[in-house]
Amino acid sequence: MSKKPLFTTKTLVGTGLGAALFIVLTMFVKVPSPIPNTTINITYGVEAFFGVVFGPIAGGLIGLIGHTISDSLMWGTPSWAWVAGSAVVGIVSGLCYYFMDIESGKFSVKDAVILCVLSVLGNAIAWLLVAPAGDMIQYAQPWDYVFAQGLMAFGSNAITTCVLSVLLCFAYSKTRVKKGSLDIE
Amino acid sequence: MKIKLFSYNQLDTLIHQLSGLTKLLCFLIMIFTVILTYDIRVLLFMLAFAIVCFRISKIPFDQVKLIFGYILVFLLFDFVLSFVFAPQYGVEVLGTRHEIFSFGGPFVLTWEELYYLSCKTMKYLCMFPVGFVFFFTTNPSEFASSLNHIGVSAKICTTVALTMRYFPDVSRDYTNISLAQQARGIDMSRKEKLGRRIKNVMALLAPLIFSTMDRVDAIANAMSLRGYGKTKKRTWYSFRALQRNDYLALAVCIVIFVISLSIRLFVTKSYFYNPFIGW
Numbered sequence: 001m002s003k004k005p006l007f008t009t010k011t012l013v014g015t016g017l018g019a020a021l022f023i024v025l026t027m028f029v030k031v032p033s034p035i036p037n038t039t040i041n042i043t044y045g046v047e048a049f050f051g052v053v054f055g056p057i058a059g060g061l062i063g064l065i066g067h068t069i070s071d072s073l074m075w076g077t078p079s080w081a082w083v084a085g086s087a088v089v090g091i092v093s094g095l096c097y098y099f100m101d102i103e104s105g106k107f108s109v110k111d112a113v114i115l116c117v118l119s120v121l122g123n124a125i126a127w128l129l130v131a132p133a134g135d136m137i138q139y140a141q142p143w144d145y146v147f148a149q150g151l152m153a154f155g156s157n158a159i160t161t162c163v164l165s166v167l168l169c170f171a172y173s174k175t176r177v178k179k180g181s182l183d184i185e
Numbered sequence: 186m187k188i189k190l191f192s193y194n195q196l197d198t199l200i201h202q203l204s205g206l207t208k209l210l211c212f213l214i215m216i217f218t219v220i221l222t223y224d225i226r227v228l229l230f231m232l233a234f235a236i237v238c239f240r241i242s243k244i245p246f247d248q249v250k251l252i253f254g255y256i257l258v259f260l261l262f263d264f265v266l267s268f269v270f271a272p273q274y275g276v277e278v279l280g281t282r283h284e285i286f287s288f289g290g291p292f293v294l295t296w297e298e299l300y301y302l303s304c305k306t307m308k309y310l311c312m313f314p315v316g317f318v319f320f321f322t323t324n325p326s327e328f329a330s331s332l333n334h335i336g337v338s339a340k341i342c343t344t345v346a347l348t349m350r351y352f353p354d355v356s357r358d359y360t361n362i363s364l365a366q367q368a369r370g371i372d373m374s375r376k377e378k379l380g381r382r383i384k385n386v387m388a389l390l391a392p393l394i395f396s397t398m399d400r401v402d403a404i405a406n407a408m409s410l411r412g413y414g415k416t417k418k419r420t421w422y423s424f425r426a427l428q429r430n431d432y433l434a435l436a437v438c439i440v441i442f443v444i445s446l447s448i449r450l451f452v453t454k455s456y457f458y459n460p461f462i463g464w
Binding site for chain 2: 007008009010012013014015016017018019020021023024025028029031032034042046049053061065066069072073074075076077078080138139140141142144145148163164167168171172175
């Protein structure tokens with residue numbers, strides 16, 4: 001685990017623009033899923049990718065700010081439990097930041113496995129625990145009902161997070177200049 | 186795809202004149218009041234209060250008509266599904282049982298369940314006007330400064346301000362990239378096979394994200410060059426000092442909060458108010 005700065009000006013800007021991207025993707029991008037009349041939410045894949053590049057604080061804030069604003073724009077008021085869920089996904093998958101060094105162009109298959117494990121874990125904590133518990137506290141709803149909603153969200157979000165964030169990380173690492181890529185002739 | 190952020194427009198109403206800080210605090214107090222109560226009397230009052238605020242702020246109903254329609258459909262859906270998932274939940278939380286009629290099996294409709302479900306719907310309903318009023322009447326720049334004044338770190342407030350400033354730019358980028366890729370025949374709709382569809386999503390996401398990353402570098406460098414983040418504190422251009430009306434509005438919200446909480450703590454002595462005791 002390498003020592004890395006936690007919140008620089010670049011992290012701050014990355015978080016701000018990441019959250020803007022989160023809002024745009026949530027509001028405009030509708031990809032039909034194999035199940036009729038449902039859409040795949042590709043937002044969390046992008047959130048996890050920003051987490052890998054900028055760290056857990058950035059990932060969490062992207063979820064928090066992005067989800068709060070996109071909910072307010074679409075519904076008039078945020079559903080706080082699900083906002084907290086989005087933040088958790090960002091924080092947990094952002095932990096990858098400490099295990100890998102994507103800025104110098106390195107992203108191996110092992111890194112991809114770590115990223116997948118962490119993003120499934122993050123999604124599980126968010127949609128099977130945080131979001132249903134929050135909904136239960138806020139609206140005193142039966143646990144079965146909120147848990148069923150969480151389970152559906154977990155199923156689709158975990159898969160898209162893994163697939164998209166890994167693809168994006170591979171693509172991004174190729175655009176970075178590798179350390180020691182120059183040879184003496 | 187034409188969308189104005191928060192559709193904020195400057196009007197001269199009582200609510201627009203309030204400082205952003207006041208509105209943020211009132212918004213949070215109202216949310217906590219609604220979260221902490223399950224008493225139909227308090228909820229009815231909150232709904233009426235929220236609607237009055239909505240009327241005062243002169244937000245044209247046309248602007249929220251569509252969202253309002255979605256909300257109603259969602260609430261109806263939630264109402265029915267909640268009943269199907271746990272038909273006896275109302276009886277469980279209220280502790281009394283008055284049947285209306287049976288659909289067969291465990292699906293017995295009781296007054297308690299009906300009451301519980303209406304309370305829940307009401308809880309959702311009174312959040313919406315409050316949210317509309319807050320987001321439609323607050324200047325986005327003032328919003329960031331208000332966040333800072335309730336104690337959120339200045340860096341996070343700058344992040345929020347950046348998000349709101351760059352949302353239109355990113356959404357314009359998205360439109361351009363999406364149109365360009367469609368012109369090249371990249372299709373994300375149901376007509377493509379699933380694997381192909383995901384590949385096409387990547388063809389859209391990759392340029393969008395890489396252009397955003399370039400922009401992050403440019404903005405971060407510009408901010409560093411201007412000395413951003415050298416000191417812990419910063420001042421806000423758009424902050425308005427609190428005036429008499431701001432204190433009045435805050436007082437009203439705090440009084441409502443205290444009354445609602447004391448009804449829960451001293452009068453009903455529980456989270457739920459049960460009107461069926463003694464039927």
